[in-house]
Amino acid sequence: MSLQFAPILEQWPYLLGGAWLSLQIAVLAFACGLLIGLFCASILRYGPPSMRRLVAAYVTFATNTPQLVQIFFLFFGLPELGLQLSPFAAVLIGATFNAGAYLCEIQRAGFASVSPTELEAAEVLGFSRPQIVRYVIFPHVIRAMFPALSNQFILMTLGTSMASIFGVEELTARTANLGAETYLSVEAFIVAAVMYVVMTLLATSGLAAYGRMVQKRP
Amino acid sequence: MPLLEITDVKASYGSHMVLEHINLHVDKGEVVSLIGPSGSGKSTLLRLIVGLLPLAGGSVRLNGGIVDYASKAAVRALRSDIAIVFQQYNLFQNMTVIDNVTIAPTKIKRRPRTEVEPYALELLARVGLSHRLNSYPSELSGGQQQRVAIARALALRPKILLLDEITAALDPELVSEVLGTIRELSSDGITMLIVSHEMSFVREVSSRVVFMAEGRIVEAGAPRQIFDAPLQARTREFVGKILRH
Amino acid sequence: MTPAGHFFSYYDILLLGRGFLTTLALALIGCLAGCAAGFAAAILRTTHSRTPAPVRAALIAYCMLFRRVPFLVTLMLVFFAIQSMNANLSTFAVALISIFLISTAYLSEIARGGLESVHENQWQAARAMNFTHWQTLRLVVVPQAWRVILPPAFGFFVMFIKDTALASQIGVMELTSAGKVLGNKGLSAALVYGTILLLYFLMSYPLSRFGKRVEGKLAAARNH
Numbered sequence: 011m012s013l014q015f016a017p018i019l020e021q022w023p024y025l026l027g028g029a030w031l032s033l034q035i036a037v038l039a040f041a042c043g044l045l046i047g048l049f050c051a052s053i054l055r056y057g058p059p060s061m062r063r064l065v066a067a068y069v070t071f072a073t074n075t076p077q078l079v080q081i082f083f084l085f086f087g088l089p090e091l092g093l094q095l096s097p098f099a100a101v102l103i104g105a106t107f108n109a110g111a112y113l114c115e116i117q118r119a120g121f122a123s124v125s126p127t128e129l130e131a132a133e134v135l136g137f138s139r140p141q142i143v144r145y146v147i148f149p150h151v152i153r154a155m156f157p158a159l160s161n162q163f164i165l166m167t168l169g170t171s172m173a174s175i176f177g178v179e180e181l182t183a184r185t186a187n188l189g190a191e192t193y194l195s196v197e198a199f200i201v202a203a204v205m206y207v208v209m210t211l212l213a214t215s216g217l218a219a220y221g222r223m224v225q226k227r228p
Numbered sequence: 229m230p231l232l233e234i235t236d237v238k239a240s241y242g243s244h245m246v247l248e249h250i251n252l253h254v255d256k257g258e259v260v261s262l263i264g265p266s267g268s269g270k271s272t273l274l275r276l277i278v279g280l281l282p283l284a285g286g287s288v289r290l291n292g293g294i295v296d297y298a299s300k301a302a303v304r305a306l307r308s309d310i311a312i313v314f315q316q317y318n319l320f321q322n323m324t325v326i327d328n329v330t331i332a333p334t335k336i337k338r339r340p341r342t343e344v345e346p347y348a349l350e351l352l353a354r355v356g357l358s359h360r361l362n363s364y365p366s367e368l369s370g371g372q373q374q375r376v377a378i379a380r381a382l383a384l385r386p387k388i389l390l391l392d393e394i395t396a397a398l399d400p401e402l403v404s405e406v407l408g409t410i411r412e413l414s415s416d417g418i419t420m421l422i423v424s425h426e427m428s429f430v431r432e433v434s435s436r437v438v439f440m441a442e443g444r445i446v447e448a449g450a451p452r453q454i455f456d457a458p459l460q461a462r463t464r465e466f467v468g469k470i471l472r473h
Numbered sequence: 474m475t476p477a478g479h480f481f482s483y484y485d486i487l488l489l490g491r492g493f494l495t496t497l498a499l500a501l502i503g504c505l506a507g508c509a510a511g512f513a514a515a516i517l518r519t520t521h522s523r524t525p526a527p528v529r530a531a532l533i534a535y536c537m538l539f540r541r542v543p544f545l546v547t548l549m550l551v552f553f554a555i556q557s558m559n560a561n562l563s564t565f566a567v568a569l570i571s572i573f574l575i576s577t578a579y580l581s582e583i584a585r586g587g588l589e590s591v592h593e594n595q596w597q598a599a600r601a602m603n604f605t606h607w608q609t610l611r612l613v614v615v616p617q618a619w620r621v622i623l624p625p626a627f628g629f630f631v632m633f634i635k636d637t638a639l640a641s642q643i644g645v646m647e648l649t650s651a652g653k654v655l656g657n658k659g660l661s662a663a664l665v666y667g668t669i670l671l672l673y674f675l676m677s678y679p680l681s682r683f684g685k686r687v688e689g690k691l692a693a694a695r696n697h
């Protein structure tokens with residue numbers, strides 16, 4: 011079986027454009043998910059019982075159901091209730107909904123990892139509350155959460171490939187198009203696979219470098 | 229003829245010489261102790277004898293026959309005759325005490341269980357652990373684990389028992405129970421090569437003491453010589469320091 | 474108002490039930506096969522002296538690659554590759570192969586972690602007592618490693634149940650594909666996909682709780 015990669019590789023700008031869109035979706039959903047997660051984690055820690063139950067239900071539900079079906083519900087189900095979302099909006103909202111739950115769990119675990127003895131020690135040394143947050147809680151929590159956050163971002167980058175199902179022209183969709191045009195689908199998807207590997211490797215090393223830089227601050 | 233004869237042995241970690249010009253013999257029934265500062269190569273020598281470290285030069289003879297460490301069969305035969313007990317007891321965590329003691333003779337040496345088990349029970353009685361046959365290592369104290377490790381080594385019916393600082397990792401209260409076991413074994417005539425820091429014990433139980441420093445043997449002789457009237461200045465320095473405590 | 478059409482008929486419920494079981498079968502068979510292959514790969518990888526370096530390098534590359542490619546892309550790749558080889562495999566088989574490839578990569582990492590969690594001194598004690606490498610693995614290392622491997626391996630299986638939803642895109646008649654079929658029959662999409670979400674939840678949540686309980690018991694047993 012001979013493989014012809016040339017026709018696929020010729021179209022690298024087209025594919026790269028798709029990869030860029032994939033990355034954008036991942037970054038947007040991650041950022042929004044991070045905020046939602048922070049909000050939910052705070053409620054789980056400091057909120058009234060009724061709100062805590064609601065948030066816990068959200069997290070349990072979102073982490074035990076597939077992201078694809080969540081987006082299907084948003085895209086096909088909501089119109090019946092009067093709300094028609096564009097494919098891109100449906101994907102973004104679905105991915106954010108899903109990410110928010112996982113990022114809530116990660117951040118909750120991060121906050122919980124700060125031991126009360128550390129806080130006591132800081133208090134006894136004369137730190138004010140904001141100072142404790144800045145010098146004790148924040149660095150510790152960031153360090154504790156970093157691997158999980160990094161991993162989650164990778165998963166989300168890979169997860170953007172399901173946007174192709176809804177017509178969003180990200181990397182997987184463009185690969186499928188190219189494969190159909192050239193009748194070289196095997197070669198096309200091999201190239202796409204390599205591009206995803208490179209994307210995630212760059213993301214991992216980038217995040218690791220950023221993590222090291224952040225750790226050096228006094 | 230000595231049971232174990234070590235001639236001009238050398239060993240290295242990369243380019244760093246950890247043992248040089250080691251000449252040592254152990255006769256049947258003897259208890260020979262190796263003493264010396266940390267890093268002098270005592271444990272390295274034991275590991276080398278049992279084939280856990282490569283030989284860079286010299287020879288090791290067991291019962292007159294040279295040990296060919298390059299041959300897997302020879303090393304297996306050697307390990308049937310020499311048993312070692314480590315500082316970190318190294319009991320198999322997933323097996324009970326009785327299983328730990330019987331596993332090597334039954335599964336590796338392939339002796340029938342009917343032969344192995346009674347002897348194992350006898351050994352465990354000797355080390356004082358008959359009441360803990362079905363306990364797991366994590367349920368035992370350090371001293372108990374070490375005694376099981378000794379029973380496990382003896383179950384192989386070795387010609388020589390090597391003991392590598394077996395009390396070094398124990399809480400002080402637990403050291404004496406293990407030393408007591410060794411004392412009994414020595415009076416039973418078991419041939420042993422011991423590495424230890426417990427100087428009064430070494431003095432009491434050894435037929436010969438060997439002082440090592442920086443990978444070489446500095447002096448060897450009867451306990452009285454080494455501790456009371458050392459011939460070498462280095463030996464005098466070491467003994468003087470430890471006896472001053 | 475919702476153009477609900479009608480509620481689930483008996484046949485609709487059967488369709489959903491069949492999809493439910495197909496999803497479970499895909500995840501279970503794929504992950505079990507991946508567990509076996511992954512475990513073998515992990516053993517090969519931790520056996521430095523006996524496995525030639527190129528084989529180990531290939532295994533390391535494999536595990537890295539298949540964890541950094543989206544499941545959908547792997548599915549498409551396997552689908553088109555098998556098509557180009559003119560093999561007559563069902564879409565279920567194609568999905569199963571894809572799941573097998575990916576779960577092998579993940580579970581091999583998990584197994585490797587478990588094997589490496591067994592302290593080096595267990596290996597040394599066994600070696601000093603003339604255990605062969607395989608005897609040590611069989612009698613000492615694996616009995617201790619499986620407790621460390623089981624919880625994350627089970628967690629992976631539960632997580633992967635959700636990923637099987639993507640198999641609907643190559644035509645496998647699992648639970649998510651039932652959504653399209655029922656939608657085409659005129660049922661309300663919100664109702665259908667809402668129900669499917671619920672069914673996934675009923676599959677995943679109890680298993681996940683069970684896994685956590687077993688993990689708790691194993692951790693307690695290890696710390697007597």
